Amino acid sequence: MRTAEFDTEFVLRKAMHAFMQYGYAKTSMQKLKEVTHLHPGSIYAAYGNKKGLFLAATEQYQKDRNQQFTALFNDQQSILSTLKHYLTVIVDECIEGEVAKVCLLTKSISEVEGNDPQICTVLRSNLNAYEHALAEQLQKALDNNEFVSSKSAQQLARFLVMGIYGIRTYALTNQDPKSLQQLADDLFAALVN
Amino acid sequence: MRTAEFDTEFVLRKAMHAFMQYGYAKTSMQKLKEVTHLHPGSIYAAYGNKKGLFLAATEQYQKDRNQQFTALFNDQQSILSTLKHYLTVIVDECIEGEVAKVCLLTKSISEVEGNDPQICTVLRSNLNAYEHALAEQLQKALDNNEFVSSKSAQQLARFLVMGIYGIRTYALTNQDPKSLQQLADDLFAALVN
DNA sequence: CCTTATCTTGAATGTATGTTCAAGATAAGG
């Protein structure tokens, strides 16, 4: 006979950013309490425990990413030019010291791999969906004769996500925008040649 | 008037493997105590604190990796064929569920980036040295006319490490050996074309 | 407007954490 008061999206985005910044283990309930403006009781009532909140935040992250992805690839440009632009967006994300500097999914799976199968399964399936979405776009581009390739859309998508993961990791070692953009360009060239 | 008793390399390799498995934050002193067979007093006397032990373990890791790298690239094969073999070694490492499944340097920098500048600086410099070592080999290959490229050895090396980081991350989402080997082949092809 | 189901609050709990330290053990120097 009473409805919850807090804004779910606000809470999940705040939690999501905390997990992106500090990692899963180092994001304490104390910190989550602060950033979400929720008391422990409310968090545990709504999400069960820290892992539950993390998984909910992951879901929100995936939703937000999907929306960004769909918005980019649903405009009327050619798929290849959109893809080139998409890579530039990723490079920019890697540079600006703010949010989205890292991918929550890859960062988290790297952290918990081998230690939390439940979280890993969820993250893996999200990342596989991402790869599949890229494969779909590449298949469309092939169907439209935007480019020709000896490889399948699936193989191309795999190479592309590998490159994206690689750029994001490389950005941790070298923040030079020119180097990162060059990597993106080389990756794109390797894909369409 | 008394010499330390424990075997430094044994201790550092055990610590190194623990950090690789559990990550920096989740590797407790309790765990480190167990795997190194050292009592807290000894650890703190020898390495100061957990971070000191981690940095020493990192140094050991880099030494071991350097030795593997040098052994591979100092045989009498062509550099390109050695590189191709090296990529296969990395793919194998990603598959077998044992040690070396992940790179301690990239896993750790991904975890602590933005939160521990001291550790980041050390890891970054190690990873930069790795990139530089690959650039040297590629420069030699170019000098030997093993292949021709419109890109500099430095640019090629950057692309190569990006690919290696990417393969290692991709392996967290997909353990299929064929897919991983295909990525390595595609990466090699993109490099020399 | 009263009841009641549900949400919010925040103090309390037990455990695990990184670290310290004093007592005991032991190898090298004279």
Add this chain to the structure above:
DNA sequence: CCTTATCTTGAACATACATTCAAGATAAGG
């Protein structure tokens, strides 16, 4: 072989952690 410097041992410490729960607050149903 005794002295002394250094290492080893493991109990103790304070703090930080994830989680619980009972009391208080509040919105909806009758």
